[in-house]
Amino acid sequence: MSIDRHSWTRRAAASAAAAFLSLASFSAPAAAKEKVTVFAAASMKTALDNANKAWTTQGGGQVTVSYAASSALAKQIESGAPADIFISADLDWMNYVSDKKFVKEDTRFNWLGNRIVLVAARDGAKQVDIRPGFDLAGLLKGGRLAMGAPSAVPAGKYGKASLERLGVWSSVEKSVASAESVRAALAFVSRGEAPYGIVYQTDAAADPGVAIVGTFPADSHPPIIYPIAILSESKSRDAPAYLDYLKSDKAAPFFEKEGFAVLK
Numbered sequence: 001m002s003i004d005r006h007s008w009t010r011r012a013a014a015s016a017a018a019a020f021l022s023l024a025s026f027s028a029p030a031a032a033k034e035k036v037t038v039f040a041a042a043s044m045k046t047a048l049d050n051a052n053k054a055w056t057t058q059g060g061g062q063v064t065v066s067y068a069a070s071s072a073l074a075k076q077i078e079s080g081a082p083a084d085i086f087i088s089a090d091l092d093w094m095n096y097v098s099d100k101k102f103v104k105e106d107t108r109f110n111w112l113g114n115r116i117v118l119v120a121a122r123d124g125a126k127q128v129d130i131r132p133g134f135d136l137a138g139l140l141k142g143g144r145l146a147m148g149a150p151s152a153v154p155a156g157k158y159g160k161a162s163l164e165r166l167g168v169w170s171s172v173e174k175s176v177a178s179a180e181s182v183r184a185a186l187a188f189v190s191r192g193e194a195p196y197g198i199v200y201q202t203d204a205a206a207d208p209g210v211a212i213v214g215t216f217p218a219d220s221h222p223p224i225i226y227p228i229a230i231l232s233e234s235k236s237r238d239a240p241a242y243l244d245y246l247k248s249d250k251a252a253p254f255f256e257k258e259g260f261a262v263l264k
Contacts, residue, residue: 033061146197
């Protein structure tokens with residue numbers, strides 16, 4: 001039986017091409033996702049953890065988050081701690097790192113809003129009418145008022161501003177139990193170490209051991225705004241995509257569920 005030399009040559013060439021394409025496909029996989037490192041305000045933990053799980057499940061790669069007071073995170077960034085994204089619980093600490101050129105300004109965005117509330121241990125908690133001159137010192141009955149450090153922690157700064165505006169700060173100033181973060185202040189109340197505390201409403205929702213007994217008037221303190229930005233020294237190629245995800249309609253429900261207001 002004779003073999004058509006030209007036909008054989010065409011078949012051999014086709015087989016070789018197919019083998020080459022198969023090898024090329026095997027040896028050149030899609031680029032691996034890069035880890036994104038986030039420095040985030042402690043009050044973000046519940047909502048951000050849930051959003052990150054969804055991001056990873058959808059193929060977005062690994063996210064590592066360091067949670068702490070915005071003041072502590074800003075100081076770490078200033079000291080050279082490696083991170084890709086910073087989420088502050090107020091504008092002041094974002095401005096602090098921005099003024100030192102640690103932020104990619106074209107990525108900065110006022111992302112979320114929040115409220116501050118008065119909390120008490122859930123058992124026996126009674127509603128408090130928060131208004132000018134209300135007797136917070138009397139409610140404490142010699143106990144401590146837990147709040148983030150008023151000199152640095154955003155929730156503490158907002159709380160002090162509100163109490164000053166309401167005319168009651170001077171009566172409780174010496175009773176303040178300053179905490180390193182808003183979550184630490186929340187824990188004081190949850191563990192029964194302080195009868196009352198001032199925290200974000202989102203934190204109160206995350207701890208079943210406390211109840212919100214009053215909400216501070218929005219006009220008694222500066223607007224609570226959480227800005228977000230990519231840091232200048234970011235090395236992750238996936239940081240922009242992750243930032244876009246957090247700002248998207250896909251991620252919004254995770255934050256709204258915890259009580260954040262998504263700013264548009």
